[in-house]
Amino acid sequence: MPKTRRCHYPNCHKIVKQPDHYCQLHYEHESEYLAKRQRWARSHDKQYVHHYNTVTRNRTNDKRMQYNFYRTKQWSRLRQIVLERGHYLCAYCKVQGKLTPAKTVDHIIPIEFSPNDKANLANLAIICGSCHRLKTNWEQSYYGTGQGNRMQPVEAIRDLQAVTVLMNGVKRDER
Known part of the structure; x- marks a missing residue:
């Protein structure tokens, strides 16, 4: 039957x-x-997920430790402090005179470039999705972060206003 x-x-x-x-x-x-x-x-292919996690995300021991940091209680507390401090508004948009709600906390100086600043509250800011894409593109061209890029011997920029001006000057095709 x-x-x-x-x-x-x-x-x-x-x-x-x-x-x-x-x-x-x-x-x-x-x-x-x-x-x-x-x-x-x-x-939901296991091979794809496995490949992404082992080759792309955790491609080196430094990257593995970096992503593991985001799963700690310390990061959860820091993130909540920054979100409450910034009233859930994108700090990069605020510099431009716009109020955009956001829930992502970003390192002003990327962890790849400055690992010692990963838990520094002064290095954390709230960022919206569109600013995060612009800033990631700018970081890859300025600092040399990201897969396949080489770290550049440049000065770290801590000023949020300067970063905002620079990241808005870099477009996708300039990478």
Whole structure:
């Protein structure tokens, strides 16, 4: 006797034979459902996740230690202090005269460039998504952070206003 299941269409209780998921009445939804399952499977592929974590994210021992820092109680406390201090508003947008809500805490000087400043409250600021993309692009070109880049022998810039001006001057195609 073949295995059966109920039709996946909402409120349809007809029995279908496996491997089908929909009855004859709702069979037009089958291909859409299978495509959705394939997209989900690709995004949850163990090999992809393993490769990302071992090759990209934790590519060196320094990077592994850097990402492990973000899972500590110390980081959770620092992050909360910075968010409350800045009233959940992007510090980089504030310099430009805009008020943008944000929940991400950023290192003004990247950890890769200055590992000793990773827990320094003066080196932490709130940043929104669009500013974070601009700042990451600028950091990669100025400091040489990021995968495949070489650290540059440059002076660290601690002034939030100066960083904001510089990061808004760097566009994606200048990288």
